Amino acid sequence: MLELQGISTYYGKIRALDDLSLRVERGEIVALIGANGAGKTTALRTISGLLRPRAGRVLFADRDITRWPPDRIVAAGLAHCPEGRQVFPEMTVLENLELGAYTRPAVTGAQLERVFALFPILRERRGQRAGSLSGGEQQMLAIGRALMADPRLILFDEPSLGLAPVIVREVARVIETLHRGGTTVLLVEQNASLAFAVAQRGYVLEHGRIVLEGPIPALTGDERVRRAYLGG
Ligand code: ATP
DSSP states (O other): OEEEEEEEEEETTEEEEEEEEEEEOTTOEEEEEEOTTSSHHHHHHHHTTSSOOSEEEEEETTEEOTTOOHHHHHHTTEEEEOTTOOOOTTSBHHHHHHHHTTTOGGGHHHHHHHHHHHOHHHHHTTTSBGGGSOHHHHHHHHHHHHHTTOOSEEEEEOTTTTOOHHHHHHHHHHHHHHHHTTOEEEEEESSHHHHHHHOSEEEEEETTEEEEEEEHHHHHTOHHHHHHHSOO
16 A cells, blocks of 8 residues: 655755665554664655655555655545644644644544544543643644544554553554554554554664564564564
8 A cells, every 4th residue: 555665865965764665555554663863754754745755666555656745645545643743732622633634624524523533532622722732632632633634544653752651552542443444554663562562564674774574473573673672
């Protein structure tokens, strides 16, 4: 469903992604793990059209989306839930959610109900400023906003970052619920525990290159992965 072929992305002279190739099949949850600065966020921003790769192609649902603008990519069914949540703090919960649907105005009502069913707390807080929510609630809002576009594939950038373990479990539950509902997921994490708990397959990114890939049991059995990404 999603394929990166030989992607190289630069910031000026700095090469952040070096000949990166990966695939996500329809219905999969795929983990992309790597240390701080490995290039995970750059990979997601390249997929969603926020950065232009200098080489390589991004294919989504059999179409070459490499040079598409971000709004067209969202409208095609590929949503991005960014690192650090990036909700608009002065806007209400409802306004933040409505922004997520701007490429698909026709689906707004039904999607809003779907998001509220998944996150009842957002319904309760819909009139509240997003900046007044807790970190966990803001993460739910960021996920809800991505869902408003009714995506077929979601990119998650470190959704567990800075959250208490009980909230991380909630995030895992939500990702699994979406997956059961037919959504395909590419999940980026620095701490591999969440990613490995929900994903079927994974890639390890170091210095902009894929150094290891395989089914999750093979990755968790790898000594280097255990030491570098699982804290032992
Ligand atoms: P993190 O976990 O910190 O988000 P990451 O794996 O997502 O790390 P990226 O943010 O993609 O890593 O960064 C990859 C590399 O590109 C790093 O060396 C980083 O310093 C560099 N980089 C990222 N953003 C910029 C930028 N705007 N300008 C220049 N270099 C950048």
